[in-house]
Structures are given as C-alpha cells and as structure tokens.
Amino acid sequence: MYDLFKKYTVVSWGEFVRRVIRDDACIEETDKMLVRDFLGVHQSTPEGIGITRVSGKKDKNGNRLGLFDEGELLWHSNEAGNLIFTPGVALLAAENVIGSSTGFLQTADYYESISEVFRSELDEMVLLHRYTPGKLNPGLRDDLARTNMCPVDDAEIPIVIQSPGGIKGLHYPVNTVHGIRGMSKKDSDKVFEEINKHLFLDKYIFDHWYKNKGDLLLFDNSITLHRRFRECSKPLVLSYST
Numbered sequence: 001m002y003d004l005f006k007k008y009t010v011v012s013w014g015e016f017v018r019r020v021i022r023d024d025a026c027i028e029e030t031d032k033m034l035v036r037d038f039l040g041v042h043q044s045t046p047e048g049i050g051i052t053r054v055s056g057k058k059d060k061n062g063n064r065l066g067l068f069d070e071g072e073l074l075w076h077s078n079e080a081g082n083l084i085f086t087p088g089v090a091l092l093a094a095e096n097v098i099g100s101s102t103g104f105l106q107t108a109d110y111y112e113s114i115s116e117v118f119r120s121e122l123d124e125m126v127l128l129h130r131y132t133p134g135k136l137n138p139g140l141r142d143d144l145a146r147t148n149m150c151p152v153d154d155a156e157i158p159i160v161i162q163s164p165g166g167i168k169g170l171h172y173p174v175n176t177v178h179g180i181r182g183m184s185k186k187d188s189d190k191v192f193e194e195i196n197k198h199l200f201l202d203k204y205i206f207d208h209w210y211k212n213k214g215d216l217l218l219f220d221n222s223i224t225l226h227r228r229f230r231e232c233s234k235p236l237v238l239s240y241s242t
C-alpha cells in the first residue's frame with residue numbers, strides 16, 4: 001500500500017480502489033490487477049468492515065473467491081513477514097467447516113523453557129523473512145498471498161516480541177522465516193532446526209475442530225502460529241485482522 005500511495009500520490013486505500021474501479025488510465029495495468037485480485041477475495045460487513053475469505057472456492061467462471069487454494073494451510077502467522085503485522089485475528093466458520101480444524105501453536109511456554117543463555121541469544125536475534133510460493137499452502141502457486149505475507153524480501157523482524165497481552169514469546173512464522181541477520185544461511189538453518197525440534201510439540205498445540213457453522217475463533221497473531229489441518233470439501237472461513 002505504501003508503495004502504491006507513493007507512486008500515485010493517493011492518501012487512502014479507498015481513494016486508490018475507486019480509481020482502479022473507474023479504470024483510471026494513469027494507473028498501470030499490473031497495479032490494477034493486484035487491486036482486482038485483492039477485492040476478489042474480500043467482502044464487507046454491513047458496517048463496511050473488510051474481511052478476507054479463507055477458502056479455495058472459485059466462482060462459476062473459475063475466478064478465485066478466497067485468498068488461498070484448497071488443501072492444508074501449514075503453520076503460519078498472518079502478515080508474517082511484515083513489521084506492522086496485525087496483532088490479532090478473528091475467524092468465523094462460514095461454510096463446510098465440519099471435519100476440518102484450525103490449530104494453534106503458542107510459543108510463550110517454549111520461550112520460558114529454554115536455557116537463560118539461549119534465551120538471551122534469541123532476545124538479540126533479528127529474523128529475515130521471505131515469501132516462498134507453496135510454503136504456506138502447498139496448492140497455491142500464485143503471488144497474491146505474497147502481498148499479505150511478506151511483500152519485501154529480507155524484511156527484518158526481531159524473533160522475541162511481547163504480545164499485546166503482555167506475554168513474551170517468539171514471532172516465528174515458519175512460512176516466511178528465511179534467515180538470521182548476520183548469520184550464514186547454513187548457520188541460520190541450524191538454529192531453526194534446534195528451535196523446531198523443541199517447539200513443534202503436541203504440548204504447545206491446540207486444534208479446534210469445527211463443530212458448527214458460526215464457530216468464532218479469536219486469537220493472538222504475534223507470538224502464536226496457526227494452521228488449517230486436514231481438508232474437507234471447500235471450507236470457507238471469514239478472517240478479520242485487528
């Protein structure tokens with residue numbers, strides 16, 4: 001958004017979208033496509049609040065209606081590699097959700113469990129993020145999710161942060177985590193291996209298996225990862241970031 005605002009000297013997203021809708025000749029076609037794709041996976045509440053569809057559904061012309069493709073969504077945080085990521089997310093189960101789950105991995109207990117030496121190393125550590133197609137949602141090979149997850153390669157975010165609830169943990173969204181500032185890729189991967197071995201354990205995971213259409217999940221997106229586990233027929237969940 002920042003790049004688009006600068007490029008076209010607009011002051012709001014709404015103004016930019018209106019210019020795209022009226023097919024403003026001053027806006028390049030690739031930028032128009034980006035906005036049209038973005039609008040295609042969003043809908044508004046009656047109050048005008050924008051929400052994102054999490055679904056692999058398509059309309060009768062084959063146009064995507066949701067941000068992702070069908071299949072599992074692997075561990076991630078929303079806007080994972082963006083310094084101004086949203087701290088909280090709400091999910092509303094809208095269609096065909098029974099038989100699938102959204103799972104959560106909390107990192108606070110892991111952070112408390114490690115040695116003081118390693119904890120102080122993590123306290124100083126800055127991660128480099130990159131978006132890799134297919135790493136979050138194996139079936140998704142296009143780039144719309146890049147704008148949400150990590151629009152700029154090698155974005156830097158500290159690994160240890162405090163959640164809005166005041167709890168220290170890891171901002172460690174493995175879908176975009178790529179390296180550690182000041183370390184080779186090989187050494188970074190060794191550190192990630194060590195973290196992964198002790199973090200991705202059942203004791204830190206809670207899977208919510210949807211029981212009803214209308215289930216509402218509210219969760220921290222700063223030091224918590226989430227995933228969609230197992231696929232059922234074209235589930236649709238509405239996502240609101242706050």
Ligand SMILES: [Fe+2]
Nearest residue numbers: 076077078226
């Ligand atoms: Fe998500």
